[in-house]
Amino acid sequence: MSRILLIEDHPSLGGTIAEYLRRAGHAVDLARTLAAGRALLADVVFDLVLLDLGLPDGDGLELLRQKAVAAPVLVLTARGTLSERIEGLDRGADDYMVKPFALEELGARCRTLLRRAGGAPKTQVRLGRLSFDMATQALETGDIRFDLSRRERQLLMAMMQRPGKICTRQYLETQLYDQSEPVGPNALETAMSRLRLQLGRHDCGVEVRTIRGVGYLLEARRNDGQG
Ligand code: CA
Numbered sequence: 658m659s660r661i662l663l664i665e666d667h668p669s670l671g672g673t674i675a676e677y678l679r680r681a682g683h684a685v686d687l688a689r690t691l692a693a694g695r696a697l698l699a700d701v702v703f704d705l706v707l708l709d710l711g712l713p714d715g716d717g718l719e720l721l722r723q724k725a726v727a728a729p730v731l732v733l734t735a736r737g738t739l740s741e742r743i744e745g746l747d748r749g750a751d752d753y754m755v756k757p758f759a760l761e762e763l764g765a766r767c768r769t770l771l772r773r774a775g776g777a778p779k780t781q782v783r784l785g786r787l788s789f790d791m792a793t794q795a796l797e798t799g800d801i802r803f804d805l806s807r808r809e810r811q812l813l814m815a816m817m818q819r820p821g822k823i824c825t826r827q828y829l830e831t832q833l834y835d836q837s838e839p840v841g842p843n844a845l846e847t848a849m850s851r852l853r854l855q856l857g858r859h860d861c862g863v864e865v866r867t868i869r870g871v872g873y874l875l876e877a878r879r880n881d882g883q884g
């Protein structure tokens with residue numbers, strides 16, 4: 658059982674989602690305003706927060722801006738434009754659902770986020786056959802050590818911190834380049850194509866997918882290692 662905070666002001670939708678998740682065995686607190694949500698967050702440790710953006714006393718993104726939420730955040734909103742999605746992801750949301758959505762899909766996304774959040778933060782991150790030690794920056798595929806250039810390693814590290822999640826261009830650029838460094842318009846693409854080459858060369862079983870107009874996603878290659 659997980660403790661879930663649902664911040665949603667819509668009169669029937671809030672109750673419907675809360676009931677659905679309770680039937681799935683979770684403890685659900687329902688807040689109808691930003692203030693009520695903030696008060697609960699100050700008192701209770703939640704495993705997952707479902708956050709509506711259009712709330713009567715403000716914008717749900719405020720909570721992300723203020724870094725008020727330690728738990729994974731699934732944003733629920735009717736706003737579906739690309740720039741707003743990117744803002745939500747950049748502010749620290751872990752996933753995003755545009756209303757209207759099927760409750761079954763919401764349930765599946767919640768399970769994924771809860772599973773991902775389980776356990777203490779690890780320094781050893783694994784994906785496909787690739788293993789990366791965040792502390793020593795050592796890279797292994799199978800049992801074989803290999804190395805990357807500084808840029809490629811930084812890029813991989815930034816994406817390994819968000820496995821299976823979209824990394825926006827903005828997120829990657831802030832991870833890779835500090836303010837003092839001039840960044841060419843194609844610097845990220847260049848670094849990314851070199852990293853892809855290295856991942857393929859070392860047979861890591863992972864790939865970088867381009868999410869057009871948004872960013873990149875690092876994931877284990879499907880059907881890999883079966884033949
Ligand atoms: Ca609303």
